[in-house]
Structures are given as C-alpha cells and as structure tokens.
Amino acid sequence: MAVSSLGTTSRKRLLWVLWVLAAIIGGLGFYERLVHGDRAADFSSYVPWGLWVAAYIYFSGLSAGTFLVAAATYVFRIRVLDPVCRLSLLIAAVTLPMGLLMIGFDLGHLERAYLVFVRPQFHSMMAWMVWLYTAYLILLFSMLWFSMKSVQPGRNPAAVTSDLATLRVLGLIGIPLVIGFAGGVGALFATVAAREYWHSSLFPIFFLVGALTSGMAFLTAVVSWLWPSRDAAWKDLITLLGRTVLVLVLIEFILEWAEFSIPSWYQIGSTYDLIRYVLFGPYWYVFWLVHLLAGVLVPVLLLAKTRSPGIIGLSAALVAVTFFAVRLNLVIPGLITPELRGLEQAYSDPIGNRLTFGYMPSWFEWQLLLGVIAFGVALWFVGTRLFPRVFPSSSQSSEVGL
C-alpha cells in the first residue's frame, strides 16, 4: 500500500512537471503567435489551413461527442449512463474552449472576430459555425451548472426533480444544436466546390459520426483511468462504453470505406489522385500506421476480445488520440494540389516559402497545440475542483448496474 501510494505521488509529481513544461513551451508559442503572427507556421497561401484547423475540428468533435452522451442520457433517461453525465459535460466544457482557442489563434485578425455577430453573412458556413458554437457554449455551461446543482448534498428532492426537468429541456435543445454544429463543421469543408476532396455529401455525416466516436472513446478512457471506485458497476459501465466505442469505430470505418472506395474504384479522377496521396503519398504512415493500425485494427481487436477495464481504456484512448490523424487527413489533402497545373512553379516566395503546396506542421504549430493542451489540462483541473461531484461517490456508482 505504501509503495503504491508512493508510486501515485511520484506519478502525480511527474504529471505536474510535464504540465509545467508544456505550459512554458506553449506559453512561448502563444507569445510568438501574438507578437509575430503566423510567420513561424508552415501553412501558406496555397495550403492555408493546417495543424491548427485539424486540431480545432478534433477538439470541437470531442466536445460534441461527449455532450451528446450527456444530453441523450438526460433526454432519454438512459439510467445506465447516468453516472457519466456530469463527467461528459465537463469534458465537453473543457475541449470546446480548447478548439475555440486553437481556431482563434489561426485567425489573422483575432481582434475582429466579433464582426461575425455585427456583420452577419448568412450564406457563410463559417458564420453559422460561430453562432452555433456560441449558442452551444451557453447551453453547455448552463447544463453543467444544473447538473452539478442536481447532485449537491442536501438539495431537496423537489429541487432535484426541477433541475432534472431543466436539464431534459436543455438537452432536448442541445441535441439538434450539436448535431447541427458537428455536421456543420463537415459542411464548412464540404460546401467548398473548389476542393473536390472535401466536396462530398458524406463529409458532414462523417464528421458527426467522427465526433461521436472520438468523444465516446475519450470518455471511456477517462472513465477507465480516473473513476474513483473500481467496483463491479464500474466494470459493467466500462464494458458497455467499450462496446459502444467498438460499434462506433466500425460505423466510422464503413463511412471511411465509402468515402475512399467510391472515387477510387475505377482509378480515375482528381479525387482518386488525392486519395492516393493520403494512402501512398509522403505521409502514408499517418493513414496506415497511426489511423488504421493504431486507431482501428488494434482497438477493434482488443475491444472485441477483452473485458478488462484497463485494456478497454487503453483501446479507447488509442481511438481517441489517433483520431487526430483522421482529422489531419480530412483537412490537409484537400489543399495539397494546385487548382491550376503549373501554379506551384509560377511564382515563388524565397523568404517564407508561402507559395508552395508542400506542408509539414512546424515546431511552432506543435508548440501552440501543446499550449492549448496544457490550457485544457488546467481547465480540467479547475473544473474538477469547482465541481467535485463530476465523478459519483462510490455508493451512487454501485447503485447503477447493467
């Protein structure tokens, strides 16, 4: 016991050191971004979106996915998922600001972002996204507040009933809202007719299922690793979550198969060339090793075979983390070919190489992503202290079974 507690202490200390390091490195990145703009980034005029946009859709997807779990639980009274409701909401409340911060840093003029409200452009998918995010942010924090209030010790049953009724109504509003923005992010890309790789009706659906898959996987990993009580109810809960992740990964894979196989079947057309780039181009390993092997094959095999909570957690974490590769492979390949043949050699930029179709995220871009992750961890830390009942007490937890 003493050894284990010592191990926990050193592990905590190590995590603290890692967080401080990440915060310092990320903080320097924030400073560089604020003072010198995007100059140290590798994205360019021809590949105008890069790692940060992929990170934004990744984090906003995590938020949407975990929110849907909580909202569905409140609205449809899914008793078995009741213990993870507040946790889901907190994860959603942490990952959304991470995504928004990431995309905020991507803007050339962040100080003018308010213009989206003052000068609304109703045709723009991006404007819709900003409005939906704002509505979602308000709704999410309201739900988090009510959900935490509902489990406050000593709160009278009538008030709890009223809280739950409010949560149900908010959840009912939240579900279409989140489906709208999770699919809407896909539509933001898919509506761009100039980019054939993006211009697919399947994209919004793909984004929505992706949000659910990554969100559910992330939640499962957190429940597996951080759940306070390790009882039978927890094991049952983990098994259920693991199975759900398995099903979602398989659905996502079917959609991916459709997305890749249809334009490639007769091996002709420009989308086929872009798919070849994803599969066999210079970053082939992102698809085959990071996504397919570590994000689909290994987790699917493990989730299908095991009932061990630790392994389920590990598999879910693999799905959640490697899902970033899916996001990268959605954004970047749409931009890497010239729309007009020969444009890549027409005129060059000897100073910053901004007129090229090659893209590899620079250290600065990773640095900023690390800073955003450190920011997210800090938010999580604050959130769990503000709302200590994110995890149910062991008595509550063991009341719930399959």
Add this chain to the structure above:
Amino acid sequence: MDRRSLLKVGGLLGGALGAGKLLDIEALANPTADRVASLPVLDRVKIEPGEDVLIRMQRELVRAMNKPIEHRRWGMVIDTRKCVGCHSCNVGCIMENKLPPGVVYRPVIDLEVGKYPNVGRKFLPRPCMQCDNPPCVPVCPVKATWKRADGVVVIDYNLCIGCRYCITACPYQARTFDFGQNWASNAASGQDGGLALETGRKYEQEPSFEYGTNWHRGEGVIPKSPVGNARKCTFCVHRLEHRQLPMCVTTCIGRATLFGDLNDQGTLVSQQVIRNNAVSLKAELGTAPKVIYLI
C-alpha cells in the same frame, strides 16, 4: 497616330504611379460618387485604324468611367498566343501594389510540354477572374469581400478577419494571405547584401494604394492591414479611378492583355470575348469569370 501623339500618351500612361500620390484618394471598395473626368491629351490624338491597342483601351476607359458605376462591367482578355512569358505583368503588379513576399496577384504559369526535341512552352497569366458568380464571396463570415457594381471583387482590409476560408474557396487560387513578411528579411548576403537590405527596407516603407487608400503594413499583436488579410487582384480599381489602365495591361510587352468595359459593345474586349477561340477557365463550375483567354 504620329510620333508626338504617341509620346504624349506614353508619358501620360507612364506617369500613372505619380498621379496616385498627387490626387486626394479615397477608399474605392464602394465608390459613392463618380468623378467627371476626361483626359485632354486623348482629345488631341486622332482615332486611326491600326492604332496601338493601349491608346484605344485608354480612350474606352475614359468613356466607361464617365458612366455610372453600375453601367460598367470590367473585363480582361488575355491572348495566350501573344504572351511570351516575360512576367512583366506580374512584376508591374507587384511594384504597383507593393506586394510583399508570398503575396501574388498575377503569377504567370509557365508550362513546358512535350519531349525533347518536340517541346514547347505554354504561358498562362492568372489574375483574379473577377467572377460574376464569385465563390469566394459567400463564404466570408463577415461580408469583408463582395462584388462591386462594376463586377470587380474586392476585399475590405479593415474588416477581413484573416480566416482564409475565401482562399480555400477560390477555384483559381487567386487569393493569397499576407503573413507579414518582408523582402528585407533573409536579404541576400555577400557583396551586394547591404544594398539588397537597404532596398528591401525602402520598399517596405512604401505604401500600397490599393482601393485608393495608403496602406502601411505592419505586424504586431494587432497587425496593421493588409497584414493578416487575404489579398487579391482588383483590376487596379485605384488606377481606374484616375483613368489609368491596370498596371499589368500597361506593362505587357506583347499587348497580350486587353482590358475594358464588357457592357460597351464597341470596346476591344467586347469584340474579343465573342471570338471562337475565347475560353474561360473552369467554365463548368459556373463561376462566370470576366477574364477570358484567347487560345
């Protein structure tokens, strides 16, 4: 046209840059009033068969500018058979708009085709197509870009939030992003290093007159526009306002770039766009470009 007339008009066209500084210029993204203007020098140049197309286009420009803006529809015709790939249109554009590295409005695509010894080169200058149905406009979340009444697609640098959505939406990749770079950074070293650095610094301080405003770029926590903005070819609307043809038209050594009012059936461009060999790029997208190529 005699030699004296040609010199007079040449002087007038060549003095284009200086004129911009002398006149009180205002933002042209949405011109509210049209100035009454004439170029007296043109009155002294007789219309003659076979006259230089620059003189003709200059005359047509004055005629168009004396119409209300909504009655004009600017178009450009690029004769690829006359283009020799000298890039002087691009260089002229860069100098006119004081473009920094990484920002380009009119690159000239230079393609080598065939296999030695049966080889050839194709040139395709690519300005903004000034589409009648511009896909870059509806994507902007803050209405910072729009099509003016005369058909020119413009950007308000003071509104653009720098999201680069419009850059992704342009099927011709005619928009580039101003990352705040300058020619003086990484300037050549060695014998001429000092000169390169000094020239680069002087160039940085030169304002750009795009949209009839003096733009002094600068980076910082709040960058000075157009740093942090999407940028594009404007058909030199700031020059048009002073009865000057777009810079790329005047610097083209082969008279391969023609410009004028497509609403006026008598203009050179209107006569060219109906030719059998007139094509537009990616016509299938329905963007309806107002830059037409003769092939």
